[in-house]
Amino acid sequence: MARRGVGAFLEIAQYCLVVMAVAIVEFYSGGFTGPVLFGRKLFETGTPGDFGPSNWTIGLVIYAAWVLWRAMGSTTPAGAALQQSFVDRTGAPAGFARTMVRNLTKFGAVYAFPLVMFDGNQLLWVALFVGCGFIIEAMHRYESPWDIVAGTTLVANAAKASPRSSGALTLSDLQLSGSRQAQDRRAANLLRLAGWVAIIVSLLIVWVVFKEAYVFVSDQDFSFGLLNIEGERKGWYPRRGLFDISTLLIGTLWVTGIAMAIAGPVGLGVAIYLSEYATPRVQRIVKPVIETLASVPSVVIGMFAIFFVSPSLLRFFFDDIGIFSIVAAGIGVGILTIPLVASITEDALRAVPRSLREAAYGLGARKITVALKVVFPAALSGISAAFIVGVSRAIGETMVVAIAAGGSGGTLFGYDPLVPGQTVTAAMASLGAGTDQVAGSGLAFQSLYFLGALLFLLTLALNVISDAIVRRFREVY
Amino acid sequence: MTSTKPEIDSMVGFEDARSVVTQAAGQEPAAAAPATDRAPVFEARDVSVYYSDFRAVTNVDLTINDNEITAFIGPSGCGKSTMLRTFNRMNDLIEGARMVGSLTYHGIDLYSDDVDPVAVRRRIGMVFQKPNPFPKSIYDNIAFGPRLAGTDENMDDIVERSLRGAGLWEEVKDRLKTSALGLSGGQQQRLCIARATAVNPDVLLMDEPCSALDPIATGRIEELMLEMKKDYTIVIVTHNMQQAARVSDRTAFFTAELDPNTDQRTGLLVEYDLTTTIFSQPADERTENYITGRFG
Amino acid sequence: MVAITTELRRQLSVKRSSDRAGLVFRSLLVFSLLIAFAILVAVLLTAVTRAWPILSERPLDFLTSKSSQDPSRAGVWQGIQGSVMLAAITAGVAFPIGIGAAIYLEEYAGDTRFARFTEVVVRNLAGVPSIVYGLLGLAIFVGNLGGLTGGRSVIAGGLTLACLVLPIVIITTQEALRAVPGELAQAGYGIGATQWEVIRSVVLPAAAPGILTGTVLSIARAAGEAAPILVVGALTGVFQTGTMSFLEQMQGFFTALPMQIFAFTKQPSEIWGAHAAGASVAILLVVIALNSVAIYVRARLDRNLRK
Structure with a gap:
């Protein structure tokens, strides 16, 4: 001892x-x-x-x-x-x-x-x-x-094992020196700790968001009627106690729809070009460009939307459109979503085995036939997963909409995308930006968390679906 | 004293594994190698290796002697690599792998709780099928082990000694600081041998060390093995029967057979003897079939 | 005989014009690629032209001046300061934890239920919108731990961004670790290295370029994020930063470049638009620089692997 x-x-x-x-x-x-x-x-x-x-x-x-x-x-x-x-x-x-x-x-x-x-x-x-x-x-x-x-x-x-002792081998020769053993154990424990921190952070998000959302829903001033107001004052004005969710959902739908109308075809086109047509040299040029586009901060795209998209692009089609509109926001979000859709789609296309392509070429098929009739169907599930992830990203995009869609204080219910409006995320941003004032005023602060919970569930569902699709698609090959 | 007949019988008695044990208990440990004046390094008694529920190797009895080259031959899936990896506890790294039976190293139970697999691997080095130098310089590859284990010796001396031992010194002495990945396949494998010897092990386990090499590089490695025999005990797994015949002192022939109890194929040791005996007058028909190319 | 060869030659010679559908398809693909290029160029051009009044007159002054009501004197120095501090805190917190967690999941956890659960959680967390992380920061780092972080502070913002990039760091690090050939680790074990020694001296160096790429990209992402720190409480207005001690600065009010861009775009007048664009140019330069580092590192990695 x-x-x-x-x-x-x-x-x-x-x-x-x-x-x-x-x-x-x-x-x-x-x-x-x-x-x-x-x-x-x-x-x-x-x-x-x-x-x-x-x-x-x-x-x-x-x-x-x-x-x-x-x-x-x-x-x-x-x-x-x-x-x-x-x-x-x-x-x-x-x-x-x-x-x-x-x-x-x-x-x-x-x-x-x-x-x-x-x-x-x-x-x-x-x-x-x-x-x-x-x-x-x-x-x-x-x-x-x-x-x-x-x-x-x-x-x-245990003593440090001596190198190749001349005498008979003893048990201590087959034991690790204590310091190395301790170092090994310590590293394992520290890494396990890091793993636990990651898990705890993850669970904290869920817990915090839903706890506060529950406070909103269980408040005595709250009724589900609040979420779907009928009549003149239909809209989202949390500071005045108007919480019409459908107003925000319609805004979100418009923005997401417009965004995917842009990001879908462009992202798909870029992906097919990169995986089927581009030579390695072209790829080396194009990929960094797409990656740079992916890394442009969303506030910059928001700025782009009100400084370029609205005045120069949309004015061309709609004479009386203002600087701030749902369409402008949708286009901005679409730009942000292009690289995501493109890269996931490209991965899906590349996952199609070479042998499948070669089999088609061996039968004398043209490139377009191979791309559209062989590769595309084979990668369809991966491509749909890419679109779902794109939708999820578009729904969750905040700053572009907060900048370009206007409607910071609140929004009246409406279907017109050519006027200012709000999405779920933009509403959260405008609530969050003014949290000082919101803090004391009853339901408004908690409505932030209610929207957060809604957003969380929505994007989680989309991610789970795309994950399930991708997993099924992996099993095929 | 080279009558191996009874021993072979007991080995063949796989169909009833229990009978092997009782027989073995009755006599001298069954598959102990033919008489020799050399000291035993490894003594395996009734060793079986499992991967979860799958029994990869069954009831192996085998003694490996000091400063000899022992070759393990046999068809794919016969468990010879698995058996090799039990000697330095590499199987511990595979989840669900476990060994049953007794395996001693210089008389010490290798699988006792007091023995640390890491310390074991420092004394029992390993060379792998595919040359796997680290993506570092040649020098750092050799110095890797000694740096971890700690040493009083000058590192430059260790590097030179190890590289000379592997017959690589003259070829690389001017570019020790360049990446090891720039070497040819055969050079890489000799570097791996040098790397394994840098920590002063007394056993080298080689898992098909030449299967990724061309005949010339293979020849060099074989020469090297014969040279290293005086310093090390070497166990080599090979697919190449000529190689076993050329370099080894003793040969163990493994094969895979259906285990009637589990309906799975499992590896077992058929015959273990002097290499000359195995290749000239094998005692078991299965060995003969394999060696003459009628099977496997 | 001659007739057959000419016929064969005719059939073998690919006439591009005959493959009209293919040509149209290809043009469509190139067109979509051009759109992507055009967008990037338009974004850069818009930022630069809009910011020209500032870039041409007082580029350095703009970067080194504090915020002010007077547009001709206002600058983004506090935003740059805030962004740098945020990035430092994010990196300092998220990298060790994220890389550690990834190593744990890949090398230690094995195929346990805990490992699978963590995998699923982390993967789904990477898809949670960034503003939801702001809610987490607001509740935990500003609320519960307010005493430690000082409330709406750089520390709270940095921790929030760290949570945001944590899943990304974990996932990219896992991918980099998986790409390391198993034979290398085997070689390490074969020489008698402990698990930690194998990870430290063999696996991590081999995975380093991949990990570096992932972490640099995640920092670029964090540096450009505005939504979470907006919720956590980065300021959008004018505020003073005097001669505060380091700790007070860490616990005091803060802003960041993206927040300032957001604030500038809310101002109606033309000159504030120039400020928004000017700040955008600054942030684009930083993000593109970080991105180039990542691309360069990956290119080198590819070269090394090919060797």
Whole structure:
């Protein structure tokens, strides 16, 4: 069994070093106030250079992070320095959770409880720490209470296997050095943590959006009649308590329809050209262009819509059209959707096996016949998936509509796409941009989340459908 | 003392696996190789390997000796590669793979809980079917292993020694810092051999090391193997019977047969003997059929 | 005999004119390609011509001036500052977590139910409209964690954008990791490397160009996004940034280039339009530069693979 008392001395030494480092940094940085969490100051450094209690707290936070880091490798900061680590009863390396149970038990028993008792008198605390070290060292034959609680045992790490020992092979030659083992475990734990953060972020979105949407729906002022107003005042004016969803849905339908009328054919054409006709040289030129188009920010396209599409293009067809209109927004969204449709469609076309094309060419088919009669039908499901994703993107596009469709305060119900209007997303943007005013005014703020939930469900459904199509299409080949 | 008859009988008794075990228990461990003065490196006793429910190799008994070249031959799917990969626990990387039976390395149970597969692979190197140098410089390829394991030796010395050992030093000494991917296939494979030897292993496992190479490159690798025999124990899996006959001291013939219990094909060791014996007077009819080209 | 050869020659000689349908089809395809080209050119030209009053007179002054009520003195310095800080926070948060999660899913998780669940969630999350992420930011980073982030701050905005690009980073990193040949990892294990050592020294270097491409593109995406930070509370009006400490700046009001473009387009007068266009030119330059980096990296990757 490894000697533990040494570890206890080392622990306090490490901690004091951290505290001193904090004090030094504080001195040179001029001091600062820590963040406020849940209405309470987390810590405050006090007067710069003053070796006060705050340094101990900051040091504790840093040391705790260090402990967590080492616990991922089944050891502690002191243990790592002494080449020791924890194993569980079976002799396997102790997991992160087990190591932390052990550390926290020890912290509570030896460090935290006396810290409270001594009312922050760090000198007494350090004395106790050192005393504990002596006791633990004296009793190193016996398992410590916290090790018993957590079911851990401290062991010395396996020695580094020596290269090709001349003598007989021993078991330790077939064991990994403790530091590499710890490093491997720590990496695995950290990566698992990252995976969990990703999942938590994902679930948070769903939870937050639907929780607030539920607040909207369950409010006593709310009735479903609000969502579909009959009569003169039909429209979406959340700040006046008018929540006619159909107004927004019609706007969304127009914008999406116009967008897909542009992005569909153009995207498809570009994709077919790229996959069936273009030489590699042409591809090398065209692809970056499409990618650049894909990366143009939507606000820029919004600007393009009101500075070019409306005045120069739409005026040509409709004499009395204003700068802001649903059509202009739809065209802008269409431009943004072209690269998406093109790239997914191209992937679908490329997924069609070469052998299928060659079979058709072998029968003397022309290029157009191969493209339209062989490749296109074979890739049809992938292409429809691309269109669905395009629709989903068009529905979710915000800034182009917020800029080009006008109607920022609200919109009256109507079917005419040549006048200003709003979509679900644009309505959210105008609500969100003014959240300061909205905050106190009843349902308006929650209606933002209601729209968010609606949007979320809509796009999720579309994505699930396209995913299902793509998966079926993968199975064919 | 080279009578191998009883041993072969017990191996053939696959149809009733239990009888193999009882027989083996009764006598000396069954498939122990013919008598030799060399020390055993690996001793496999009743080893079976499973991939989930599928039994890839069944009840193999085999002893591999120090500083010898042992060849595993047999038709595709007979489990010879699987068997090779149990020696350095590469199968651990495959989800659902597990080994049953006992496999010792210098007397230490390779599959004991105390043994770390990573440390095992440092002592038991591996060369793969397709040359797989890292997309780094030649130097960094060789230095990769020693850097991880840690070493007191000068890295330049290790690189030179390993490359000389693989007969590659003269060809590449002026371009150690260039990409290893610029080498020819045969050079790449010798680089992989050098890379495997850089960490000072005592066993080299080679999984069809020449199957992707042309005859000239193959010849060089074979020469190299014969040369390296004095420093290393080598186990090689090969499809090429001439190669086995040319380089190996002992040959194990595997085949795949239908397991009546599970209705699946599974690999089993048919015969294990001195290479000269296997190729001149095989004891088992299946070995003879395979060697003479009537099967597989 | 001669007759047969001429007949054969006639049949074998492809006459383009006879394939009229093919020609029309091909022209249609080229036409659609030209539309895409024309749009890009028109966008760039519109931005530059509209911004000409500014670009010709005070290009540097425009970039380095703070916001102001006076159009002749107003600039986008605060927006640039905000965008850079947002991008830095986004990269700092989303890259480690996203790349880590992707490595975990590809190399460690195996084919467990958790892994499959995460895959599905991440893939669908990538399709959620960006403004919905704004709602998440508003509720969590501005609301619940307001004490830490300072409310409507760069930190809250950056964290929101990090959530937005997280699925994209995960997916592109996964693809890059999958593209690394399994033999390389095998080689690493064969020498006696631990799983982490194989990932760090073999898999990640081989996947680095792919990962880099994905991350650079995701940063370009984040830099151009306005909807989420609009909801989180980037400012559209004039505001002062004085001599604040770094922490105060991180926790204080902020704006970003896309937000400023949005604000400028809301102004009716011609000169504010020029500001919108000028800011658009600035952001286009940044985004196209990032994009070119990604394209260049990928091209190099392709060359390396071919070698």
